[in-house]
Amino acid sequence: MRRSLALALFLSFFSCYLIISTPSLASSDEFLQCLRREIPSRLVYAQGSSNFNEVLASSIRNPKFFTNTTVRPLCIVTPAGASHVQAAVGCGRRWAVGLRVRSGGHDYEGLSYRSVRPMDFAVVDLAALRAVFVNHSDSTAWVDSGATIGELYYSIAKSSPETAFPAGVCPTMGVGGHFSGGGMGLMMRKHGLSVDNVVDAKLVNRDGAVLGRASMGEDLFWAVRGGGGSFGVVLSWKVRLVRVPPKVAVFNVARMVGQNATGILARWQDVAPALPGELTVRVLVQGRQRALFQALYLGTCKSLVATMGREFPELGMTGADCRPMTWLQSVGFAISGNADTPVEALLNRSTGALSSSSFVKNKSDYVRRAIPKAVWEDIFSRWFNKNIGSGGGRDGDGLMILGPHGGFMSTVPAAATPYPHRDGVLYNIQYIVSWRQQHAGDDGAAAMTWLGSLYDFMGQHVSKEPREAYVNYRDLDIGENSESVMGNANGVGGFDAGKAWGERYFMGNYRRLAQVKAAVDPTDYFRNEQSIPPLFQPRN
Structure with a gap:
């Protein structure tokens, strides 16, 4: 730790102790009055505003967090410039109202716009800051x-x-x-x-x-x-x-179990991380025993076909599978599988999630040792051979997305950024289950049972000690902060409790993150159920 950071940590200890020892006289009314003095009223939407719900819902991607039981913010601030964000922070700290910051709303636990526990907080929605x-x-x-x-x-x-x-x-x-x-x-x-x-x-x-x-x-x-x-x-x-080249090459190749999908997938685990860096082949494992192999290659179809034939002949990819297009077009193709998707579709900020009433839950893993073919056969037969539950498809849909690492990722030290899942990782797994709410209070029991049983089974085949997870696939099931993540005056309690999730997301970088947090936010103002808790250096 550099001397400057150590000094900041030392000073932060005392400022934190003084602040948390002072009783709060905050009130939501005074906070709102403060905002309205500092920010144009048209940019502040209190709960009583006629369009509060519309603004709150504008980028909620998971409708299960837009129910009557969801803890909602006191207000939503939609800043048009830096000064409005500064004012929101100043008013929030003055009146002890927390802030949650939302940019797109894709956070899987909705922590950018809701709280798990009752508390006073506001949302700073940055959607207007998009230049x-x-x-x-x-x-x-x-x-x-x-x-x-x-x-x-x-x-x-x-x-x-x-x-x-x-x-x-x-x-x-x-x-x-x-x-x-x-x-x-x-x-x-x-x-x-x-x-x-x-x-x-x-x-x-x-x-x-x-x-x-x-x-x-x-x-x-x-x-x-x-x-x-x-x-x-x-x-x-x-x-x-x-x-990027003027044209890139893409393909989508689906294989069923009857077409040796499990054998191809088992082989993919060794091949995909070792392919040239210009080529990424990911896999979507879907219902009815189907594996979809999706590729992006920063080169020509001719070169891609030759590379696949040499490195991954098991897939049986041919020139007929390959489509040349611009890199921008490839983004739309990756989502829709349609080469004719107009690139202007990328400007659509809405996914229509709330209108679909389809609830979602996600989890993640990292794989460092290839999973045997026999295990994949078990996975396909037990979790991907029928619709979830017994409702003829009404009870949900499950998906595994396997994203290969290797290439440049293996050359970056684990401590270079907080993201530590680098050398030695074969691929990341994202588990997704969705279900359509049939009635009020429907918790998707069949879908959650499907996801939980698959995740438990995978525990023996993925990384261990810790069982790594990706912070952008945030999952409160693996742990969350208590109401006061500070724990005690030096932050040790909050830091230790946070290890349950912190070391899975950040591994050895978790401690350094907590020390930085203590230096720059000693009173833990910017916090949520899985925010980094401050850890102060012991005094000599």
Whole structure:
């Protein structure tokens, strides 16, 4: 730990002790009055506002968090500039009202706009802060946190068709949340995670100051690039752009169990992480014993067919499976499987999740040793051979998405960013189950049983001690902070309790994140059920 950070930690201990020892005189009314003095009233939506529910629902992606039992914010602030975020932080700290920050609403536990326990909090919704400025002279771009990944992709490619950025597949994800957890995507084997390509950021800290990389220091800059988003409000990010060819190559090849899907999948585990970095082949394991192999290749179809024939002949991919298209078109293809999807669709911020009433639950794992074919046969026969439950498909749908690592990811030290799942990882697993609510109070019991039993079974085949998980696939089942994550005056209690989830997301980086948190947010103002708790250095 550098001397400057150690000094900050030492000073933070005393400021934290004094603040938490002072009784709070906060009230929600005074907080709202403070906001209205500092921020135009049209940008603040209190619970009594006629359009409060509309604004709250605008980017909720999981309708199970929009029920009568959901703990909702006192208000939603929709800032139009940095000064409005600064005001929200200042009013929130003055009147002891917490803030939750939302950019796209894809967080799987809804912690950017709801609380698990009753508490006073407000949402800072960054959707209006969505500008993208591309600088061709140094191949960088500044992107606001409220922009979606689709908007970022579109702006970059329209500015220069052979320029791109490595980030996730889903275009409606908000940049702020995606980058705060690392940012896996289909180009990470060539160019790394999103945060591996972030070179600067602008952040509003607990004191309401706007900081850039130089003024925030390297420790905080390290923490915001994948540490889970509890160190302040990141307004915008400066990213390094990457070059892509005029045309890339893609394919979707489905194989059923009767076509040796399990054998091909078993072989894929060894092949996919060792392929050239330009080629990513991921797998979607779906109902009715089907495995869909999806590829993005930063090259030509001719070269892709030759590479697959040489490295992965078991799949049987041919030239007829390959489609050439621009990189921007490949983003739409990855989502829809339709080569004719217009690129303008990437600008649609809405997924229509609330209108579908389809509830979702996600979990994640990392695999470091290939799973035997016999185990995959067991998985397919027990979990992917029929509809979930007994409702003829009405009780839910299950999915496993397997995303390969290797390539560039294996060259980056685990401590380079908070995202530690680097060398030795074969692939990440995302488990997804969805169900349609049949009646009020429907908890999707059949779907949750399906997911829980599969996840428990997979425990013996995935990484252990810790059983690694991806923070952007946030899962409160693996642990959450107590009402006061501080634990005691030096933060040890909160830190130790947080290990249950913290070491699974961040492994050896969890301690450093907690020390940075103590230096920059000693009273733990920016907190939620899985925020980094502060850990103070012991005094000599």
